[in-house]
Amino acid sequence: MSDQIRISAKNLGELALPKSCPRCFWIKLRVQNRLPYQIFPGIFSSIDAYSKRLVHAWFDRERAAPPWLSALGEVTGYRQPPHFSKFNIVDRETNILLTGNPDGVFLRADGSNVIVDYKTAKYTETQDELYPMYETQLNAYALIGNQRGLAPVTGLALLYTEPLTDDSAAAKEDNQLADGFSLKFVARVFDVPIKLNMISPLLARTREISEKSSPPLGRSDCRDCALLADLLGVASM
Ligand code: SF4
Structure with missing residues (x-):
């Protein structure tokens, strides 16, 4: 059996994108997704964490879900997701450790x-x-969750929180404070169907790409590798 590979649910999801690039994927697997020049502003994860605290506070106070979550059907409470160090499974067919952090x-x-x-x-x-x-990421969570303390998983959803940044929101007096400003968010819920069968072929493809001894060809419609080859004065990348 080949060496174990570790991949997160989100990174696995990249393979499901129509514009997925096997070359990029191979490189990311080799460097454990630690690519240079990757700067992700922390503000988004702060707002995600704040959204979660707001929802939990509503449940604690009202003993019910916030009205904007009604698209999920009746949900009676929340639970803390399992710690990421425990939220993983090994796929025996491919010897891949699939990890998640819901x-x-x-x-x-x-x-x-x-x-x-x-x-x-x-x-x-x-x-x-x-x-x-995102669909792959959530379905991988469902697959892991069914084996790591969340069984049965009967629903998956994306909760979008959209900042209201138009002119009328900016002009509202309520949003203009002496010490700064307020920014309102509108929430939208998207139900994601459970399709656990979609994960296995993606794991097989991950193993197939990882077994290649050199990087496969990149996407023909992506010019970045060609630009890099030009920069380095080599024929191709
Ligand atoms: S072809 Fe584009 S997407 Fe693929 S490895 Fe090169 S830069 Fe990345």
């Missing part, structure tokens, strides 16, 4: 669980393009 878990009256992922973003066409990645 943002939130809600409880249904029948004791089943709904796993959610918070997204601080406007729901735009770009987000739509990323949907296959």
